[in-house]
Amino acid sequence: AQSVSQHNHHVILxxxxxxxxxxxxxxxxxxxxxxxxxxxxxxLQLLLKYFSGDPLVKxxxxxxxxxxxxxxSFNLRKPSVQWSDTAEYFCAVNDYNNAGNMLTFGGGTRLMxxx
Amino acid sequence: DxxxxxxxxxxxxxxxxxxxLRCKPISGHNSLFWYRQTxxxxxxxxxxxxxxVPIDDSGMPEDRxxxxxxxxxxxxxxxxxxxxxxxxxxxxxxKGGGGQNEQFFGPGTRLTVL
Numbered sequence: 001a002q003s004v005s006q007h008n009h010h011v012i013l014x015x016x017x018x019x020x021x022x023x024x025x026x027x028x029x030x031x032x033x034x035x036x037x038x039x040x041x042x043x044l045q046l047l048l049k050y051f052s053g054d055p056l057v058k059x060x061x062x063x064x065x066x067x068x069x070x071x072x073s074f075n076l077r078k079p080s081v082q083w084s085d086t087a088e089y090f091c092a093v094n095d096y097n098n099a100g101n102m103l104t105f106g107g108g109t110r111l112m113x114x115x
Numbered sequence: 116d117x118x119x120x121x122x123x124x125x126x127x128x129x130x131x132x133x134x135x136l137r138c139k140p141i142s143g144h145n146s147l148f149w150y151r152q153t154x155x156x157x158x159x160x161x162x163x164x165x166x167x168v169p170i171d172d173s174g175m176p177e178d179r180x181x182x183x184x185x186x187x188x189x190x191x192x193x194x195x196x197x198x199x200x201x202x203x204x205x206x207x208x209x210k211g212g213g214g215q216n217e218q219f220f221g222p223g224t225r226l227t228v229l
Contacts, residue, residue, distance in 0.1 A: 034217055043206060044158075044220040090158065101146045101165065101210055103218060105158045 002027045002095040006106035013081050014114050021076040021109050023065075023091030032094040033074040034103065035065055039087045047089075050074065061085070083115045117141075119221030121207050127227045133195040136224045139188055140209030148208040148218060149182055149192050158206075164190065197228045 003026045013019060025031065032051050036044040048059025055067040065076045074091060091106040120139040128134055140147045148163040162172040164184045172182070179198070184190040194201055204225050208218040 036220075043222045044208075046217050046219075049217055101148075101218075102160065102163060102171065103148075105160075107157045 002093055002104040004091055004093050004104050004106035006089075006091055006109050008109045009107065010110045010112070012112045012114065015083055016080050017113075019076070019078040019081045019085070019111070021089055021091075021111070023074045023076065023106055024072050025074070025091075025093045025104075026072065027093070027095045028072070029095070033065070033067060034092040034094070035059065035063070035074075035076050036090045036092060036105075037087050038090065038108075044090065047076070081111075081113050083113045085111060086113045087111060119207055119209050119219055121205075121221040121224050123224060124222060125225045125227075127229065128197055129229050130198055131196045132228075133193065134197045134201075134226060134228075136192040136194075136205050136207075136226070138190045138192070138207030138221060140190070140207070141211075141219055142188065144209035144211045144219075145187070146210040146212075146218075147184060147190050148210070149190070150206040150208065151203045152206060152223070153203045161192070161205075194226075197226075199228045202226055202228050 005024045007022045034049045035047040037047050038044045047063050048057050050057045050067045058064045063078050067074050088108045088110050090108045092103040094103050122137045145166050149161040152158045161174045162182045167184045182192045204223045206223045207221040210218045
């Protein structure tokens with residue numbers, strides 16, 4: 001079965017610091033990859049997604065992620081975080097060939113940005 | 116587009132009572148998902164439907180949990196009888212057809228079982 005690992009459970013940064021959140025998945029076949037963000041008390045919203053093509057994907061609010069197939073990774077980055085980026089971030093993988101529409105989510109990374 | 120609609124937004128009930136959570140997916144979407152989120156276990160997929168048909172309910176924790184999708188615009192998740200450990204936020208998400216679509220999440224129902 002597909003599994004998704006987010007190794008950083010909690011991250012604390014100061015404003016303007018650079019961010020990189022790790023995401024690794026287990027399935028070696030064709031995958032679709034997603035990063036969702038959940039602001040405090042809110043629902044999950046899509047930040048960005050990768051299906052094919054350029055492995056460097058740009059999303060909303062200055063976020064980007066790079067798909068590295070050889071490393072089974074899809075790390076999320078932002079060059080300069082803001083206090084408003086305080087949220088929980090979830091990586092998700094759609095193992096499209098075997099699991100249809102299902103997404104497998106990582107355990108989430110809680111980001112706190114200090115003003 | 117109103118997005119995924121869930122009701123109620125908050126539910127407080129007593130142990131042993133029946134709880135029904137409701138979801139209206141985005142119009143035209145043909146897949147619907149129920150998730151549960153807790154601090155201890157994170158985000159768990161409970162069940163999902165394709166074209167109103169349950170495809171995978173392996174995440175449903177016990178027989179106390181049941182889900183239905185009588186038509187393309189409505190789904191329910193029922194817990195009977197409810198227990199305090201069912202307290203969580205329950206999210207519904209929907210997805211359109213085709214390979215390059217993401218799931219859209221509803222605002223969630225925060226359930227507290229006393």
